[in-house]
Amino acid sequence: MTSQSTSSGNYPHQPGQRPLELGVVVMPINNWTDTLQRAQQIEAMGFDHYWLYDHHSWRHYRDQTWHSTVPWLAAVAAGTSSIGIGTMVSSPNMRHPATMAKDAMTLDHLSDGRFILGLGAGTTGFDATVFGDDPLDARQRADRFIEYTDVVDRMLTGETDHTGTWYTVNEGRIVPGCVQQPRLPLAIAAGGPRTLKMATEKADILITLGIPSQPAETLDDFIAQLSSQAESVDQHCAIIGREPGSLRRLAFLSAGRSEPMQSFDAFVDFAGRIQKLGYDSIVVHDRVATDPALNFDPGLIGQLSEWDRTL
Numbered sequence: 001m002t003s004q005s006t007s008s009g010n011y012p013h014q015p016g017q018r019p020l021e022l023g024v025v026v027m028p029i030n031n032w033t034d035t036l037q038r039a040q041q042i043e044a045m046g047f048d049h050y051w052l053y054d055h056h057s058w059r060h061y062r063d064q065t066w067h068s069t070v071p072w073l074a075a076v077a078a079g080t081s082s083i084g085i086g087t088m089v090s091s092p093n094m095r096h097p098a099t100m101a102k103d104a105m106t107l108d109h110l111s112d113g114r115f116i117l118g119l120g121a122g123t124t125g126f127d128a129t130v131f132g133d134d135p136l137d138a139r140q141r142a143d144r145f146i147e148y149t150d151v152v153d154r155m156l157t158g159e160t161d162h163t164g165t166w167y168t169v170n171e172g173r174i175v176p177g178c179v180q181q182p183r184l185p186l187a188i189a190a191g192g193p194r195t196l197k198m199a200t201e202k203a204d205i206l207i208t209l210g211i212p213s214q215p216a217e218t219l220d221d222f223i224a225q226l227s228s229q230a231e232s233v234d235q236h237c238a239i240i241g242r243e244p245g246s247l248r249r250l251a252f253l254s255a256g257r258s259e260p261m262q263s264f265d266a267f268v269d270f271a272g273r274i275q276k277l278g279y280d281s282i283v284v285h286d287r288v289a290t291d292p293a294l295n296f297d298p299g300l301i302g303q304l305s306e307w308d309r310t311l
Helices: 032-044 069-079 097-110 136-154 193-202 221-240 265-275 300-308
Strands: 021-026 049-052 084-087 115-119 186-189 206-210 248-253 280-286
Touching: 021 032, 021 221, 021 248, 021 300, 032 049, 032 069, 049 248, 069 084, 069 097, 097 115, 097 136, 115 136, 115 300, 136 186, 136 193, 186 193, 193 221, 206 221, 206 300, 221 265, 265 280, 265 300
Parallel strands: 021 049, 021 280, 049 084, 084 115, 115 186, 186 206, 206 248, 248 280
Antiparallel strands: none
């Protein structure tokens, strides 16, 4: 069982025992003045966490403004004071685990212990080939991600060396260590059986957006996938002796999952359905007026911020 950071606590798994947490994910596409102003607005509105995508470039934004995530998030950390901040999500496509661990530790200090490290396996998109590497198949990506996460986890708690199939670390010191102890929270994106098992063992927060290899056609299908994943996680918790409530469950509404963002009532209905499955956090996209997939009601984010989330 993973060591638990002081920030993760023992979150009840049963519905209705704690308010639902809400976070907003932002793309690094705006100028700095607008970015900081929006981050401070999201914090002032009372959202629990602010997330930033971590890609070299992404989809149809490839030839548009796209800033580097770690320095951008460092500046957001310095310009805010209370909201949790995190990556949605960092992957082995972009950074060696020793670099990732050092960056994460530094962001934890810059945010005074508010940083959450979101990790994912990485896809076959632009990030996978930007350094001249050949794309990996799904099994290879899972193999690499499991080793990657293990190395990051161990380095954040003081280990310095690793020799494995995918990575080698020699005297990789992470000093002075995290503000949050024994380490900052790991939020692990998982969809398949192997990565769900690893997340159950390593994560403080499970991030899911369904099953990437089987995209859900309808919202009901998506919720069925979340239910199946929650059951798998509970079963593995029982096997390893982990209290299920110690693993927070976060549902991420990706750009392609727009149904809950069609109205406030639609979102509340969705939230109620997945909280009954044990999910205690939802992350939504911030609105982007120029993107048809994210051009929802301009007032919806404000409505969500004012919502009494005790379901």
